[in-house]
Amino acid sequence: MSETTRNRLMLVIAIVMAAIYLFPLYWMYITALKGGSEMFATPPSFWPGDPQWGTFGYVWESRGMGRYLWNSLVIAVGAVTLITVLGVGCAYVLARYRNVWVDVGLFLILMLQVLPASLMVTPIFVGFSQFGMLNYPRLAVIIAIAAKSMPFFVVLVRATFMAVPMELEEAALVDGNSRVGAFFNIVLPLARNGILVSAILIFMQAFGEFVYSKSMIQAVDLQPASVGLNSFMGPNTNEWNNIMAYATMYVTPILAIFVLLQRRIVSGLTSGALK
Amino acid sequence: MTNQIELSGVNKHYGAFHALKNINLSIAKGTFVALVGPSGCGKSTLLRSLAGLESISEGELKIAGELMNNVPPRKRDVAMVFQSYALYPHMTVEENLTYSLRIRGVAKADARKAAEEVAATTGLSHLLKRYPRELSGGQRQRVAMSRAIIRHPKAFLFDEPLSNLDAALRVHMRKEIRALHDRLGATSVYVTHDQIEAMTMADHVVVMRDGVIEQQGKPLDLYDKPANKFVAGFIGSPAMNFVPAVVSEDGKSLTVNLGSVKHKIAIDHQIQPGSKVTTGIRPEHIGVTAPGQGTFDVPVAVVESTGSSTFVTAETTPELTIVETGRGTARAGEAIGVIIDPSQLHLFDETSGVRL
Numbered sequence: 001m002s003e004t005t006r007n008r009l010m011l012v013i014a015i016v017m018a019a020i021y022l023f024p025l026y027w028m029y030i031t032a033l034k035g036g037s038e039m040f041a042t043p044p045s046f047w048p049g050d051p052q053w054g055t056f057g058y059v060w061e062s063r064g065m066g067r068y069l070w071n072s073l074v075i076a077v078g079a080v081t082l083i084t085v086l087g088v089g090c091a092y093v094l095a096r097y098r099n100v101w102v103d104v105g106l107f108l109i110l111m112l113q114v115l116p117a118s119l120m121v122t123p124i125f126v127g128f129s130q131f132g133m134l135n136y137p138r139l140a141v142i143i144a145i146a147a148k149s150m151p152f153f154v155v156l157v158r159a160t161f162m163a164v165p166m167e168l169e170e171a172a173l174v175d176g177n178s179r180v181g182a183f184f185n186i187v188l189p190l191a192r193n194g195i196l197v198s199a200i201l202i203f204m205q206a207f208g209e210f211v212y213s214k215s216m217i218q219a220v221d222l223q224p225a226s227v228g229l230n231s232f233m234g235p236n237t238n239e240w241n242n243i244m245a246y247a248t249m250y251v252t253p254i255l256a257i258f259v260l261l262q263r264r265i266v267s268g269l270t271s272g273a274l275k
Numbered sequence: 276m277t278n279q280i281e282l283s284g285v286n287k288h289y290g291a292f293h294a295l296k297n298i299n300l301s302i303a304k305g306t307f308v309a310l311v312g313p314s315g316c317g318k319s320t321l322l323r324s325l326a327g328l329e330s331i332s333e334g335e336l337k338i339a340g341e342l343m344n345n346v347p348p349r350k351r352d353v354a355m356v357f358q359s360y361a362l363y364p365h366m367t368v369e370e371n372l373t374y375s376l377r378i379r380g381v382a383k384a385d386a387r388k389a390a391e392e393v394a395a396t397t398g399l400s401h402l403l404k405r406y407p408r409e410l411s412g413g414q415r416q417r418v419a420m421s422r423a424i425i426r427h428p429k430a431f432l433f434d435e436p437l438s439n440l441d442a443a444l445r446v447h448m449r450k451e452i453r454a455l456h457d458r459l460g461a462t463s464v465y466v467t468h469d470q471i472e473a474m475t476m477a478d479h480v481v482v483m484r485d486g487v488i489e490q491q492g493k494p495l496d497l498y499d500k501p502a503n504k505f506v507a508g509f510i511g512s513p514a515m516n517f518v519p520a521v522v523s524e525d526g527k528s529l530t531v532n533l534g535s536v537k538h539k540i541a542i543d544h545q546i547q548p549g550s551k552v553t554t555g556i557r558p559e560h561i562g563v564t565a566p567g568q569g570t571f572d573v574p575v576a577v578v579e580s581t582g583s584s585t586f587v588t589a590e591t592t593p594e595l596t597i598v599e600t601g602r603g604t605a606r607a608g609e610a611i612g613v614i615i616d617p618s619q620l621h622l623f624d625e626t627s628g629v630r631l
Contacts, residue, residue: 170328171361173348174432175375175422189365 028251032056032244039241055245063228065249071138072224072250075213076206078142079149080199086146087153088195092183094154095161106155113151117211120148125215137217141224144212149205153198160194161187200261204254225250277340279304279462280325280430285334287320287486294320296486298334302430302464302479307456309477310466312509317486318466322432325464326355339429349378354423355432358439360415362407368394368418369403375426393425413444420452424459431456433465437472449476470510474498482506504628507555507621513586516561516595519625520554522546529554529622534592538571541617546631553628555621558598562614563587563605569612575605587611 031039032055033048059065094102124144125134133140164187172182188195210226217223223231229250232243280302287295295317302308310318323329324336327348336343343351354375362371372393373386381389394400397417407415416436423431433452437445453476456463467473473480474494481491482505490502501507507515520529526548528541546552566572576590585603589595589611597605597613605611622631 165359165361167357167359167361168363170326170348171355171357171363172374173328174326174351174353174355175426176349176378178347178349181378186363 025251028244028247031240032248034241036241052241055241056249059242059245060249063232063246065225065228065246067221068223068225068228069250071222072207072226075138075141075145075209075224076203078138079145079206079209080203082142082146083150083153083202084195084199087150088157088188090150091154091157092161092187095158096166109151109154112147113155117148120144121211121215124212128216134216137219138222140216141209141212144216145206145209148212149202152205153202156198156201157191157195160191160198163194164190196261200257204258207254277304278302278337279306279339280464281335281337281340282321283335285321285324285336286332287317287324287329288332294486295324295331298488300481300488300491302462304462305460306479307453307463307465307477308479308481309473310464310481310483311468311470311473312483312489314468315485316483318468318481318483319434320486321483322355322434322464322466325430326353326432327351352426352428353430353432354426354428355434356419356423356436358435360407360419360436360439362415362418362422364407366406367403368399368405368407368410371407371418372403372422372425375422389425393421397421397424412440413448416440416448420455424455427459429462431461431463433463435467436465437467438469445472452476471512474510480510482509500630501555501621502630504553504555504623507623507630511557513558513596513598515555515557515621516593517623518554518556518593518595520552520622522548522550522552524548533573533589533595536571536573536591540570540615540620542620542622543617546622551625552631553623553625555623556615556619558586558596560616560619561595561597562616563597563599563603564612564614566610566612569614572610572612574610575607578603578605578607589613 030046030048033051033053034045035048035050035052038045038049094106121144124147128134128140128144133143168186168190169182172186173179177185208226209224210230213224213227214230217227225246229243229246232246237243278301280300282298282300285295285298286293298321300308310321312318320329324331325338327343327346331344338351338353363374366374369387369390372390373381376386376389377383390403391400394403397420399414399417399421402410402414402418407418410418416439419436436452437448440448449472452465455461465473465476474497477494479491480494480497482489482497484505490497490506497506497510501510501515504517508517518531518533520531522529522542523539526545528539529546529552530537530539531554562569573589573591573595575587576594577586577588579586579588580602584601585599585605587597587599587603587605589597595613599605623629624631
């Protein structure tokens with residue numbers, strides 16, 4: 001098989017795989033636009049004949065989506081801020097010091113990552129209720145998410161810090177900076193992209209978080225959009241177009257952010273430091 | 276003359292590993308010192324201790340007369356050029372150069388002026404707005420040097436700064452660094468594993484091995500009178516030939532053992548009769564002549580010519596390397612006569628390796 005044929009075959013396989021992966025997304029978008037009868041038509045239509053744009057406005061109003069999305073945003077931003085502030089320092093130390101205790105620390109951090117949220121939620125719920133933290137349910141969820149996602153962030157950001165050559169820091173020290181100054185002036189700017197990317201991943205996780213929010217937030221006004229979507233669906237649900245419109249409005253902003261910021265992930269900022 | 280850098284009884288331990296063993300070294304102001312040795316000999320550790328990037332376990336470290344043992348790097352006022360250059364990739368050349376000044380609170384305009392002046396002397400003027408990734412290896416090297424020069428530090432520390440450059444540029448930069456050192460009247464400590472760099476650039480060469488200073492002195496003193504077998508083998512290229520020998524009963528001559536060839540050579544100073552020694556002779560100190568006309572004859576195994584000189588490897592045990600200037604007459608497979616001048620022999624104790 002020649003090089004070109006092989007490349008073309010690979011491309012076709014890639015396109016087919018992408019199509020399979022993206023089909024649910026496509027289905028969500030078109031279902032949101034379908035009318036009541038078109039939704040249940042057999043065979044199904046793959047392009048809405050009569051797009052119902054009004055569905056979005058109706059769902060937004062009737063479900064109070066503004067409030068839900070605001071709560072999701074508060075929780076996600078809170079969790080990302082907490083994780084970034086605490087995690088960056090932690091990751092830096094784990095990247096720069098190498099001894100038995102660091103290895104033990106890393107192992108424990110990775111262990112935390114293994115435990116599923118649905119397992120953790122009961123002890124966390126009991127603990128939080130003892131401390132009276134369930135009176136501030138969104139804060140409680142932020143802290144729970146931070147605990148859950150921190151390991152992931154620390155491991156990613158640690159790798160970023162390890163990619164910043166130690167010599168740059170040493171050069172800064174000899175040039176007259178303090179350890180802290182070298183961290184903020186040299187290391188942090190160079191690790192910025194890695195931190196940003198990790199923070200975005202955490203943000204997207206937290207924005208869609210369900211288990212903790214569902215268990216800890218009883219008041220409807222404080223629930224995030226994921227819980228709102230869940231309460232939309234009952235055993236006899238048939239308003240799939242409305243649900244899909246909800247899902248579309250929930251997911252599209254995150255998708256947009258991801259597509260826009262993806263370019264920042266690929267950046268040769270550290271190139272040229274060595275050699 | 277005042278000593279700019281003074282080390283006395285310096286030891287460094289990494290856990291159980293003894294990296295620097297009782298280092299004593301005085302560096303006069305304006306001297307160019309080369310620390311040379313094989314990798315892992317402690318030369319980089321010593322340099323990093325001077326910079327303050329490593330702390331020393333015992334002993335005293337003084338820079339310009341002040342005790343520096345526990346002073347952090349930023350307060351030592353030394354500049355360091357790293358092997359990898361360690362340019363800040365997110366800053367332009369100008370920002371790289373002025374970084375140390377900006378930290379010290381020098382006014383922006385003054386820092387800029389200083390950067391322009393330094394860049395003019397190192398030929399970087401047209402590159403000030405570029406980022407390190409847009410520069411060639413040689414240009415990056417110059418930026419790293421300029422970043423050190425701009426500060427007028429008490430001492431320059433170089434950590435193998437030329438090892439990432441190609442051979443031609445390396446030879447060129449060697450001269451340039453030395454010229455710069457002379458012009459600035461600086462005190463420099465230069466770490467290298469390349470003895471030719473050490474020999475050509477330095478006023479004072481320090482040969483290290485396993486954390487110990489094996490010998491220090493003027494480059495040619497090290498070449499002419501190596502203190503032990505290690506220094507003898509390390510300084511000079513191609514490396515010195517070492518041949519086992521036994522001193523005669525009267526102590527006035529010795530018999531070298533080259534496997535197939537054994538020969539008695541008179542020596543110019545008295546040595547313990549009957550003792551076993553290692554005889555060292557530099558390849559460039561062995562003369563070549565027609566068979567039967569020299570001190571003894573050896574069969575030739577390999578002849579390599581560089582044009583300006585010819586390297587002859589003799590088929591003996593141990594192998595004997597001979598350097599002839601110009602085009603040699605030796606042919607592989609034939610025999611040649613070798614001329615050995617007894618005054619050019621270096622004798623070392625067979626077990627301790629110390630010069631006799």
